[in-house]
Amino acid sequence: MSRTRSAGLVALVALLVVALVATAAVVVLVRRPLPQTSGELVLAGLSGPVQVLRDDRGVPTVVADDPEDLFRAQGFVHAQDRFFQMDLRRHVTAGRLAELVGDAPEAVEADVVVRTLGWRRVAEEELPLLAPETRTYLQAYADGVNAYVDGRSPGELSAAYTALGVRGDLPPVEAWTPVDSLAWLKAMAWSLRANYDEELARAAAYGAVGDVALVEQLFPSPTAADAPPVVLGPGDTTPAAATRPADGPLPAADPEAAVAAALADPSAPVAATGRAAASVTAVLDRYAGLGAGGADGLGSNAWAVAGTHTESGAPMLAGDPHLAVSFPSTWSQVHLRCRERSAACPFDVAGFSFAGMPGVVVGRTPEVAWSLTNTGADVSDLFLERVRDGSALVAGEEVPLETRTETIEVAGADPVAITVRSSGHGPLLSDAVPALAAAGRRAPVPETAPAAGDAGYAVALRWTALTPGRSMDAVFALGAVTGWEDFREAASLLEVPGQTLVYADTTRVGYQVTGSVPVRQRGTGLGQQDGTWPRPGWDPAYDWAGTVPFEDLPSAVDPADGLVVSANQQATADGPALSQDLDQGYRAARIRAALEAQVSEGRPITVEDMAALQGDDVDPFAEVLVPALLSAPLPSGDGTTAEQRDFTREATALLRGWDGSTPPDSAAAAYYYAVWSNVLRLTFADQLPDVAQPSGGSRWYTVVGRLLEDPDSPWWDDATTPAVVETRDQVLGRALVDARLELTAKLGADPQEWQWGRLHRLTLRNQVLGTDGVPAPVRSLFTAGPVELGGSGSVVDATSWDARRGYDVVALPSLRMVVDMGDADAGRWVDVAGVSEHPWSGHRTDQLETYAEGGSFPWAFTPEGVAAAARDELTLVPRPQG
Structure with missing residues (x-):
């Protein structure tokens, strides 16, 4: 079977270029899927007429008399705007991506991982657990999708099908089902899976350096003393976020965790297996359109301000969840309103939805607004399993593994059959992810561990998302909330993914942490009670002991200072951390300090x-790093000439007096981030495998901030030069020189002409047809940009980049919204791109320019405001009787 992309997408889209040489033919094929947005259409199954009002940007407001009609119409509208995205998402979540896109190795790899995890199997088990009305709404939504799809050819649904269909082996478009919607929640949970990556990186780093204490230095655990909790209590203050990373001693190894040396396997270099694992994770994030895109610090910002501090006298709320770059964008704006709101039809909710799933995930009702941030709760653990002859060792007994066979259909190639094995802890993910197999050979284990054998230990994933739950009930419950009590009741249903919901109503602000969070047994083994390291699966002392009751999860309403700030930091000052791998708190401290300053000024x-x-x-870390850089001597004894040092000083002059701001036109920001990237490379590339290499986010700010206080740390030393011991100042000086040379090649010789935005660019690419290898005439229909952006991963404007792979934006605020509970039509919102996926639609990218400039659009919410903003009106009517 061919495993090259040229045997897949490249060949087929090349045929498309030949077939569509005539411009007129391209226009016809691309325009054909554009939906009807005015006039009247029949929608089978409706009990009465439904209005669909669209504003200047094509954002729909759906108005119905009946909740089933409301969600049936939402399914119809989602299919009008985004059906290919919906279909792609369900292929991803079912492990059927290769069936749609062809024989691309990364698609097959993604399918293997998803089939091993069993996302769709879990979704199928969830459906009967849901409330009857939830199942009814899911079916109504599916009926609406199918009403749009029925009678339309794939080419009439999306130009993407026209491109893919050139092969002639495109699978038929299947009917939408409620399980297709539920499975998307598993993709959300995967993308927000907390410390899975850190746990894997710990094991990989240990395999490289063989020292627990050194590895722990790379994973500092923030406390509420390091960053402000979500709500301040008596005695809590906003920390000085810029200087705190250098405070405190470097972490030491737990004496109880002195473990045996890693099981070495010279035939399997760690770096090579790390790259393989990273590619699988990256492709899942890319096709799902939710993850961090490989960047450290996936998160979000959300805050609420009490009415005592606002101009309107009512609370305000702001939110901007941070997700991977995706095109079409991750979210789809919508307003769902019952004409007469009642117990029978309780919905008047607007905000951001997922195409393929009914309801609104982030938004507002007339009485309540909410946004969400990832709690970072550690809801997964890697378990090392001693497997022999189809059984895993558990408490001294051999317990048979569960097995099943999965067949992956591959368009244009032979199917791939895999055997999925599961222990009592979960699927053996090491069978699908090479780096996990490497972790099974190299992770530290107790001295009393059973012998692993030549292949090492298998690695199972225990993850709360693999237990069926009722999270979909929460989506509909949130859409009908009217106050704090029913808001908390709705939040209690959101088991996976766990989130921090920031809340505002007409008089109060608050927050609620949600999710199914495991309780780990207390013990002295490495990572036993905090889930930071792979765990011995043969020892029941490492098993979970239930989950944290909802009543014990952090929550507060009406804080004394009237401020709620959530940016993925630890939630409370005195409660237990939900994870040891939380955000370090730079964004949270910056947001709170800005709000506190304005309040104290009385504005x-x-x-x-x-x-x-x-x-x-x-960038708050500039206050720490820039002084260290400016005091570091430039290289002199390694062949660097005086002229080269003067050449570098032209660039370092940019950092003197720089205020740390990072707009697109900043020369100082361009140099600062180039230096930062080189500091990370020079410090860590020689000792860490790829999967553990620094991406440059907030964790690495704290790591390097602490290392700056230890100029002779072994991390500064270059392991590739055993005869020379490098120090902090040598690394910083070399980074200044190397960054000057790098930007000279990329941006020109004059540092004053450099601009951060020329490096830090956002390009929107369709996950299938906007990628490299697709011929340019086709690719241009499924891409947008590039546009130049400011910001960076650990600033409030969190436009993340991955220091391992360049400066392009890989994750960003996926939406921005502001709600004033004192004026329902005064809100603002913006999406990254637009509501439509169709290349010829005016609403495909009509929000991108405003987004890139930091702007937003008016958000009309009241019936009068929506009517005034409407530009198109489509009436959906029931099928005539008889």
Whole structure:
């Protein structure tokens, strides 16, 4: 079987280029899927007429008399705008990506991982657990999708099918089902899976350096003393986020965790297996359109301000979840309203939905607004399993593994059959992910561990998302909330993924942490009670002991200072951390400090102030790193000439007096981040495998901030030069020189002409047809940009980049919204791109320019405001009787 992309997408889209040489033919094929947005259409199954009003950007407001009609119409509208995205998502979540896109190795790899995890199997088990009305709404949504799809050829649904269908072996478009919608929740949970990557990186790093204490230095665990909790209590203050990373001693190894040397396997280099694992994770994130795109610090910002501090006298809320770059964008704006709101039809909810799933995930009702941030709760653990003859060792007994065979259909190639094995802890993911197999050979284990054998230990994944739950009930419950009590009741249903919901109503602000969070037994083994390291699966002392009751999860309403700030930091000052791998708190401290400053000055906070704070681009770590850089001597004894040092000083002059702001036109920001990238490379590339290499986010700010206080740390030393021991100052000086040379090649010889945005660019690419290898005439229909952006991963304007792979934006605020609970039509919102996926639609990218400039659009919510903003009106009517 061919495993090259040229045997897949490249060949087939090349045929498309030949077939569509005539411009007129391209126009016809691309315009054909554009939906009807005005007039009247019949929608089978409706009990009465439904209005679909669209504003200047094509954002729909759906108005119905009946909740089933409401969600049936939402399914119809989603299919009008985004059906290919929906179909792609269900192929990803079912492990059927190769069936759609062909014989691309990364697609087959993704399918193997998803089949091993069993996302769709779990979704199928969840459906009967849901409330009856939830199942009814899911079916109504599916019926609406199918009503749009029925009678339309693939080419009439999306131009993407026209491109893919050139092969002639495109699978038929299947009917939408409720399980297709539920399975998307598994993709969300995977993307927000907390410390899976850190746990894997710990094992890989240990395999490389063989020292637990050194590895622990790479994973500092923030406390509430390091960063402000979500709500301040008596005695809590906002920390000085810029200087705190250098505070405190370097972490030492737990004496109880002195473990045996790693099981070495010279035939399997760690770096090579690390790259294989990273590719699988990256492709899942890419096709799902939710993950961090390989960047450290996936998260979000959300905050609420009490009415005592606002211009309107009512609470305000702001939110901007951070997700991987995706095109079409991850979210789809919508307003769902019952004409007469009642117990029978309780919905008047607007905000951001997922195409393929009914309801609104982030948004507002007339009485309540909410946004969400990832709690970072550690909801997964890797378990090392001693497997022999089809059984795993558990408490001294051999327990047979569960097995099943999965067949992956591959368009244009032979099917691939795999055997999925599971222990009592979960699927043996090491069978599908090479780096996990390497971790099974190299992870530290107790001295009393049973012998692993030549292949090492198998690695199972225990993850709360693999237990069927009722999270879909929460989506509909949130869409009908009217106050704090029913908001908390709705939040209690959101088991996976766990989130921090920031709340505002007409008089109060608050927050609630949600999710199924495992309880780990207390013990002295390495990572036993905090889940930071792979765990011995043969020892029941490492098993989970239930989950944290919802009543014990952090929550607060009406804080004394009237401020709620959530940016993935630890939630409370005195409660236990939900994870040891939380965000380090730079964004949270910056947001809270800005709000506190305005409150102390007595200036009422406005919608415009909230929106401006979302675009804050100051990098707080510059206060730590820049002084160290400016005091570091430039290289002199390694052949670097005086002329080269003068050449470098032209660039370092940019950093003197720089305020840390990172707009697109900043020369100082361009140099600063180039230096930062080189500091990370020079410090860690020689000792860490690829899967553990620094991506440059907040964790690495803290790591390097602490190392700056230890100039002779072994991390500074270059392991490839055993005869020379490098120190901090040598690394910093060399980074200054190397960054100067790098930007000279990329941006020109004059540092004053450099611009951060020329490096830090956002390109929107369709996950299938906008990628490299697709011929340019086709690719151009499924890409947008590039546009130049400011910001960076650990600033409030969190436009993340991955220091391992360049400066392009890989994750970003996937939406921005601001709500004023005192004026329902004063809100603001913006999406990264637009509501439509169709290349010829005016609403495919009509929000991108405003987004890139840090702007947003008016968000009409009241019936009067929506009517005034409407530009198109489509009436959906029931099929005539008889």
